[in-house]
Structure formats: structure tokens, C-alpha cells
Amino acid sequence: TPRVFSGIQPSGGLTLGNYLGAIRRFVDMQESGIQTLYCMVDLHAITVWQDPDALRRQTRELAAGYIAAGIDPAKSILFNQSQVPEHAQLAWIFNTVARMGWMQRMTQWKDKAGKNAQNASLGLFAYPALMAADILLYHATHVPVGEDQKQHVELTRDIAAKFNHDYGVDFFPMTEPVIEGAATRVMSLRDGSKKMSKSDPSDMSRINMTDDADAIANKIRKARTDADALPGEPDGLAERPEARNLVNIYAALSDSDVASVLRDVGGRQFSEFKPMLADLAVAKLSPISTEMARLMQAPDEIDAIIGAGAQEARKIATPILEKTYDIVGMIRS
Ligand code: ATP
Ligand code: MG
Structure with missing residues (x-):
């Protein structure tokens, strides 16, 4: 059965690039009647430094942005990544599946780590393994993303394939990136060779x-x-x-x-x-x-919506994580 997952980092305020390349298309997929899960990926956001109060505010603002742009919590599961601990649990398994060389080839890693890669967080390096966990925890078949995330979805397929091969199972699906529309890569207004990003210092x-x-x-x-x-x-x-x-x-x-x-x-x-x-x-x-x-006037209502979303997400995630642990050989008693 088709299932859609995608996420956005609460690493700053939403940009026009996020809207055109991601959220607007998330709404279309929601309206197509497929099961859709949309996430505020706070565990990803902290791979670069986030002030704790700013992170809380940005997470709520991102939830408000999703809802204001048309994500309906009655139709889509809208939740915060860290409230579904299975993301981090599956990511650990994938850290043992993914290879260092795969991560080193990622352009996001090269761009974000910059010249001083020795000082980048280990989490920033492992970012794509966590993203693979986000997607595969729900056996998502389609992931709408901007052009810049295509490489990470391809790596998700590599991780799924290697896991299936190593353990001799046919468990994780080969997820398709969905990159379409007129604005899959909105560029910076200051530099036509850089993508528009919420974390750009300017x-x-x-x-x-x-x-x-x-x-x-x-x-x-x-x-x-x-x-x-x-x-x-x-x-x-x-x-x-x-x-x-x-x-x-x-x-x-x-x-x-x-x-x-x-x-x-x-x-x-x-x-x-x-x-x-x-x-x-x-x-x-x-x-x-x-x-x-x-919506930002009522942060308690936002928290209630995403708390309920996390409960829904866990209903799908828990059996898939349990099965993964079982395949790997971990005792479940
Ligand atoms: P950061 O600078 O912290 O990485 P970001 O603006 O790149 O923030 P992300 O949370 O990394 O946003 O990405 C969320 C989604 O928005 C992804 O699907 C990504 O591909 C998409 N996206 C991000 N920037 C653009 C852009 N400039 N044009 C089109 N899509 C984009
Ligand atoms: Mg980004």
C-alpha cells in the first residue's frame, strides 16, 4: 500500500523554498487520499547547534506553518520526530548498515560541514541514516522532497537494500523520491548558485x-x-x-x-x-x-495536535521497529 512520509527541520523559520518545494506538494498528496505522515524533524535540526528555546519556538512555528498551508491533522499524521523514539532506535540499526564512504559522498554533508569537517558533529555525518530511519520506520513508498534531498532518498534505498540483503529478508521497501513541480530548487536571492535555505546566515x-x-x-x-x-x-x-x-x-x-x-x-x-x-x-x-x-497564539493547542499525531505515528512505527529488532537477532521478551 502506498504511504507518504516527509519532514522539515525546525532549524529556522520556513522559507518560500520549503513552501514551494515541499509543503505545498505535501498538501496535494494529502488531498490525493494516500496515507500521509508529516514530521517536524527536531532530531535532525540539532545536528547543528540550536538554542533550546529557539528550537521549541521553531518547532511550534513549523507545525503552525504546516497547518496554515493546508496540512489537516484529521487527514495527515502531523508529529514531532523526537516524540516518536522509534526514529532514533531504527537510526542506530541503520548506523551499522550504512558505510562511511556512502556518507562521505553526500553533498549536504560536504556543504554543511564545510572546510572544518573535523569540527562538525557526528550527528551531521550520520544525518542520512536518521533520514532513512524516518522513512523506513513507516515503510513509506513515496517521499516528496526538494531536489537537494534526492541523494538522501537514494541513500535510503541503498540502506534498505543492504539491510534486506545482509539479513536475507524482503522487509524494507524501495522508496521513491517524488520531486516535481516548477520549484524543486528555489535559489538564494543573493546568490543564484546556492539554494534558498532557512539556515543561511543572510x-x-x-x-x-x-x-x-x-x-x-x-x-x-x-x-x-x-x-x-x-x-x-x-x-x-x-x-x-x-x-x-x-x-x-x-x-x-x-x-x-x-x-x-x-x-x-x-x-x-x-x-x-x-x-x-x-x-x-x-x-x-x-x-x-x-x-x-x-495559531501561534495558542501553543497548547499546537502541542496537543502534535502529541496526538505522535501517538498515531507510533501505532505504525512500533510493530515495524519490533520486527526489525527481531530480524537483527535481538531478544524481545
Ligand atoms: P536548512 O538550511 O536548515 O537545511 P532548509 O531550508 O534546507 O533548512 P530542510 O528542513 O532541510 O530546509 O528541508 C525541508 C524540505 O524543503 C526538503 O524537502 C527540502 O528538499 C525542501 N527544500 C529546502 N530548501 C529548498 C529550496 N530552496 N527549494 C525547494 N525545496 C527546498
Ligand atoms: Mg536543508
């Missing part, structure tokens, strides 16, 4: 879901671009990553595609296009940020 690099209209307009106005007018067709964006990014964002926000956007705006200067993009972004994001702010 707030000007991203649009946060909680930014107000002035902040959004200001960030788009200051977004880096070249000086040429927009081209009439997609080929004209080939060597223009910043221009391509803004047009992509416009296309995704207007449920359109790059070719039809360019048919409308080709020939215009950025001085004209940027305010159009800002108006569109404000129109699409402000209902969500208003609802997020309303």
Missing part, C-alpha cells in the same frame, strides 16, 4: 513565510540579477541563474510554467518585473502567514 537571501509585505517587496527589490531585460522564451534564461530563479518563483506561485510566464513578461526590465513578483508573493503568502500568527 536573511536577505530568502523569503520567510512570516515576512510581511514590506519585507517581501524589499527582498525582491534587492534580489541580485543581471541588467538585461527578460527574454521571451526559456532558452534565454540558460546562462542567467538569478533571472531564471525569479521567473521560476513567479511560475510556481502562479501555478503556471516558465514558458507561459515569459510569453507575458518577456521584454520587461527587472524594475517592472520585480514589483509584479512581490505583489504575487504577498498575495499568495499573506493568508498563510496570517493563519500561522493566529
Whole structure:
């Protein structure tokens, strides 16, 4: 049976990249009637330093973001990773299945560890094994993610395959990444070669879901671009990553595609296009940020929703973890 799992780190505020590349598509999958589980992955977030109070606030804000964007706790299981301890338990098993060399090849590890990898946390290195546990703990068949997480879902398949092979079982499924839509990789507003990230030190690099209209307009106005007018067709964006990014964002926000956007705006200067993009972004994001702010007034209600979600998630997770322990040869008495 198909089952969808995905997660977002409470490592900062939600960005437009998270919305277009992840949450908006999570909602579509929820509405398709498949069983869906969506998670605030706090155990992942602490692989880089998080202030405890900030982590609590960001976790609740992420839950509010999911709900405000259309994740319905009556239709999807919405929960916090650390409240389902089976994630950490299965991750340990996968730490013994995954190979050092596999982890070393991960581009997220290379990007986040940077030049001083000796000083990165062991958890940051093991991040993909925990992610494999998140997914396989529910025997999830499909994982909607942005382009940057494709490599980790492929590694999840490698872990599942090696576990099945080593123990001579056919237990964990081969999970499919689902990477589709106009905005699977939204780029930084400051650097067209870097993806937009909630943990980027520059707030000007991203649009946060909680930014107000002035902040959004200001960030788009200051977004880096070249000086040429927009081209009439997609080929004209080939060597223009910043221009391509803004047009992509416009296309995704207007449920359109790059070719039809360019048919409308080709020939215009950025001085004209940027305010159009800002108006569109404000129109699409402000209902969500208003609802997020309303939900954040009642943190107890958020906690109750995710607490109930964790109970639901554990109903699926517990038997799968128990079976895994049994396969590995651990006494269950
Ligand atoms: P961090 O900087 O802490 O890694 P992040 O913004 O990359 O934060 P994650 O929690 O790592 O967010 O990722 C959550 C989901 O959002 C993943 O599915 C990821 O692929 C997707 N995503 C993240 N950034 C982008 C982006 N710029 N464009 C499209 N999808 C994105
Ligand atoms: Mg990330």
C-alpha cells in the first residue's frame, strides 16, 4: 500500500523554498487520499547547534506553518520526530548498515560541514541514516522532497537494500523520491548558485513565510540579477541563474510554467518585473502567514495536535521497529 512520509527541520523559520518545494506538494498528496505522515524533524535540526528555546519556538512555528498551508491533522499524521523514539532506535540499526564512504559522498554533508569537517558533529555525518530511519520506520513508498534531498532518498534505498540483503529478508521497501513541480530548487536571492535555505546566515537571501509585505517587496527589490531585460522564451534564461530563479518563483506561485510566464513578461526590465513578483508573493503568502500568527497564539493547542499525531505515528512505527529488532537477532521478551 502506498504511504507518504516527509519532514522539515525546525532549524529556522520556513522559507518560500520549503513552501514551494515541499509543503505545498505535501498538501496535494494529502488531498490525493494516500496515507500521509508529516514530521517536524527536531532530531535532525540539532545536528547543528540550536538554542533550546529557539528550537521549541521553531518547532511550534513549523507545525503552525504546516497547518496554515493546508496540512489537516484529521487527514495527515502531523508529529514531532523526537516524540516518536522509534526514529532514533531504527537510526542506530541503520548506523551499522550504512558505510562511511556512502556518507562521505553526500553533498549536504560536504556543504554543511564545510572546510572544518573535523569540527562538525557526528550527528551531521550520520544525518542520512536518521533520514532513512524516518522513512523506513513507516515503510513509506513515496517521499516528496526538494531536489537537494534526492541523494538522501537514494541513500535510503541503498540502506534498505543492504539491510534486506545482509539479513536475507524482503522487509524494507524501495522508496521513491517524488520531486516535481516548477520549484524543486528555489535559489538564494543573493546568490543564484546556492539554494534558498532557512539556515543561511543572510536573511536577505530568502523569503520567510512570516515576512510581511514590506519585507517581501524589499527582498525582491534587492534580489541580485543581471541588467538585461527578460527574454521571451526559456532558452534565454540558460546562462542567467538569478533571472531564471525569479521567473521560476513567479511560475510556481502562479501555478503556471516558465514558458507561459515569459510569453507575458518577456521584454520587461527587472524594475517592472520585480514589483509584479512581490505583489504575487504577498498575495499568495499573506493568508498563510496570517493563519500561522493566529495559531501561534495558542501553543497548547499546537502541542496537543502534535502529541496526538505522535501517538498515531507510533501505532505504525512500533510493530515495524519490533520486527526489525527481531530480524537483527535481538531478544524481545
Ligand atoms: P536548512 O538550511 O536548515 O537545511 P532548509 O531550508 O534546507 O533548512 P530542510 O528542513 O532541510 O530546509 O528541508 C525541508 C524540505 O524543503 C526538503 O524537502 C527540502 O528538499 C525542501 N527544500 C529546502 N530548501 C529548498 C529550496 N530552496 N527549494 C525547494 N525545496 C527546498
Ligand atoms: Mg536543508
